Amino acid sequence: MRAERRFNVSGVGLFAALLLLWEIYSRAAGIQDYLPPPSAALKALVEPSVARALLGHLAGTLGRFAGGYFLAAALAVGAGVVLGYSRFAYSVSEVIIELLRPMPSVAIIPVAILCLGIGDAMMIAVTVYAAAWPILLNTIDGVRNLDRTLIDTGRTFGLGRLKILWQVALPAAAPYIATGLRVSLPIALILVTTSEMVAGADGLGYFILDEERSLRPANMYAGIVVVALLGYALNRLFLLVEARALAWKRGLQTRGEA
Amino acid sequence: MKTSKINGVLALAAVLAAWETIARAGLVNPLLFPAMSRILGSFAALLASGEIPGQVARSMERAAAGYFLAAAVCIPLGVAMGLSGRVSRALEVVVETLRPIPPPVVIPVAMLFLGIGDWMKIFVIFFSCAWPILLNTIDGVRNIDRLLVDTARTFGLARGKTILKVVLPAAAPQIMTGLRISLSITLILVVISEMIGSTDGIGYFILNAQRRLKVDQMYAGMIALALLGYFLNQAFLVISKRLLHGR
16 A cells, blocks of 8 residues: 555556557457447447436446345344344354355345245345345454443443443444445345346346347446446445544544553 | 354254244245255255265366466465565556456356356356455565565575565465455355356256245255355365464
8 A cells, every 4th residue: 555646657557558459459350249349338338328228227226235235234233233242142043143154145046036036125135135144243243342341331320231232332343343344345236236137127237147148248348337336436435434434433442542 | 162062953953843843834835945854855865866966066166266266366466466566556457447346247248258158157256256365465465574575585585485485474374364255255156157157056056946946956955055165164274274384
């Protein structure tokens, strides 16, 4: 990591050179059915009909992503605080957690199709399932590792059990929870696009696979550019929100260390 | 330790028994949730007939090829990017552009170029495994104590030897972290790519069983997948412990 933010000449240069090479090769070799030049993908991206379609699919993907991600966060943080706080609750659910965890989360898609049919409910359910794991495990860890003095202090001041969970355990575990949320972000996007590919009727995953099958590779690449931008923007947004939300914590820690 | 293991076995038995009773009592649709005994029965039958071992073997071939290819490319690349500011600056933009692409989205591109054969899956696994290995190697190499490298130089070690004997061992724990993250990603991507474009493999088997409404076989396939994930992870832990202790 470099402190100064100079313009990265060699980096941008290499990127541009690769794009140029691609453009020339694709035009010269006459394989535009497979590998359209990047300019064709860009042209597709700004063409009104494609752009309008992409915007619609983007809205669908974003909606399912948000639904799945936030639902996963709410459920997993809630369950994680309880499981991290109560040994009993953890020992009861440990086996289920340990059984399900090693299974690649996408294997749940067929079960979800069976139970919920094809549609938004199934895609959101799958996303919730996959995105919940990192959040749950990190929340459990965070609550377990919190300073017992904090809880004892809370108890001394006469806080009830619920209030201790909500006002002491949850904020103290916040950095761990943030880590879980960050890990889950790309996972949620992976699951949304995958389920759109396997059983979707709209959304960017569906669009990209459909354009490939219809042999319109320029549109397919345009779709990939949009997904990449979406992934990038979501990550940036997350870091921004995280820095805001945890600012108080950082101040507290530096004061403690000083 | 021992009591917790006994507790675990008891709890597992309780879960299985609960599933069995609920399914037998007809509280849930038997089409969606067949009795556990039926699922385990069909798991045993598929195991004995060689169906599941065969499908798992196909998946594992692809997974291993993509995974080791990613390691073989990304560890040297990560070392180069970690050691040389010039190399890392040159590649930075390309890496940062490709990295936010969700890996399943690469499947259609791979299908266009490589069809729906093994190479398509290997490429997709390679693409998704590459990032954790690359970024962890870069980080591991960058965080090495400069004193180590300088000492090696003082003792007149050549550049190649310094990398092999000093840099790689010092960065090994973090490289292992990258390899471990990639292991679970490999399994996810092999299943996804087999669901979207394949005619065999455990991912295809599970989705196909669902489509043919052989629900007990679908669950049997999921059990196989969970066991596979568990054993791969355990094997990785054993191997990495050996490797990191041996240095």
